[in-house]
Amino acid sequence: MGKLTGKTALVTGSSRGIGRATAIRLAREGALVAVHCSSNREAADETVAAIEKEGGRGFSVLAELGVPGDVHELFLALERELKERTGSVTLDILVNNAGVMGGVAPEDLTPEAFDRLFAVNAKAPYFLVQRALDNLPDGGRIINISSGLTRVANPQEVAYAMTKGAIDQLTLHFAKHLGPRGITVNSVGPGITDNGTPVFDDPEAVAAMANYSVFGRVGETRDIADVVAFLAGDDSRWITGSYLDASGGTLLG
Ligand code: NDP
Numbered sequence: 303m304g305k306l307t308g309k310t311a312l313v314t315g316s317s318r319g320i321g322r323a324t325a326i327r328l329a330r331e332g333a334l335v336a337v338h339c340s341s342n343r344e345a346a347d348e349t350v351a352a353i354e355k356e357g358g359r360g361f362s363v364l365a366e367l368g369v370p371g372d373v374h375e376l377f378l379a380l381e382r383e384l385k386e387r388t389g390s391v392t393l394d395i396l397v398n399n400a401g402v403m404g405g406v407a408p409e410d411l412t413p414e415a416f417d418r419l420f421a422v423n424a425k426a427p428y429f430l431v432q433r434a435l436d437n438l439p440d441g442g443r444i445i446n447i448s449s450g451l452t453r454v455a456n457p458q459e460v461a462y463a464m465t466k467g468a469i470d471q472l473t474l475h476f477a478k479h480l481g482p483r484g485i486t487v488n489s490v491g492p493g494i495t496d497n498g499t500p501v502f503d504d505p506e507a508v509a510a511m512a513n514y515s516v517f518g519r520v521g522e523t524r525d526i527a528d529v530v531a532f533l534a535g536d537d538s539r540w541i542t543g544s545y546l547d548a549s550g551g552t553l554l555g
Pocket residue numbers: 314315316317318319320321338339340341342365366367368398399400401402403422447448449450491492493494495496497
């Protein structure tokens with residue numbers, strides 16, 4: 303029996319990258335996992351298929367975050383699917399993983415792009431947490447995917463890093479708010495992690511990126527998924543309001 307048998311989990315943005323690895327990892331521990339993305343049902347279904355191939359349980363939920371009505375739409379589908387499979391709408395584990403990056407020089411960032419970054423990366427997680435409060439049982443788990451860029455400067459990503467700073471604040475304050483219910487709230491800060499985008503096919507680029515980690519390699523999605531799985535389980539019960547550095551020592555300087 304896995305450590306999360308009988309639990310339910312939502313991993314936002316789990317059609318690929320870190321989210322996909324996390325969804326698969328949580329399902330491997332026995333959780334029933336809601337695999338979420340904005341619109342690519344095929345990719346979400348691929349994550350579900352990978353879960354089922356290992357004997358786990360999952361289902362897809364589509365909803366674009368960062369637009370009006372986003373959280374309502376997501377929870378409408380989520381609760382319908384949970385009810386069908388478990389007879390209740392209890393959500394034990396919420397992983398706020400979906401995110402978009404900026405990659406724009408500070409001089410060139412438009413107000414529209416700034417708003418979009420905050421809408422997807424900061425506002426949506428806030429209201430997902432708020433909406434999930436009725437679904438989360440005592441002892442529930444909220445895990446927010448932050449970034450090492452909250453600790454080191456990269457001017458191309460100033461607005462993105464600001465959204466992740468907001469995520470860390472979400473973690474801090476909700477950890478105190480939800481402590482009396484035994485719900486833990488933590489941030490995980492990945493460093494450069496191979497999410498399958500084309501840059502990770504370029505050996506020169508990968509070698510350069512690997513230099514940031516004291517281990518001399520880029521992160522793999524499972525490096526982050528394992529940390530999330532730890533925080534999702536009972537072993538982490540005494541940890542809340544934390545920022546877990548999952549950057550392979552990138553922040554050590
Ligand atoms: P990917 O770009 O590989 O995947 C992003 C996921 O989020 C996809 O499933 C995507 O689905 C979903 N998503 C993006 N925007 C939206 C939206 N508006 N509404 C709904 N779903 C959305 O991301 P990574 O795996 O690289 O990153 C995952 C998290 O980790 C992010 O929060 C990121 O900021 C953070 N991170 C990543 C690092 C890295 O090096 N990879 C480093 C530090 C932090 P769809 O395609 O359908 O929109």
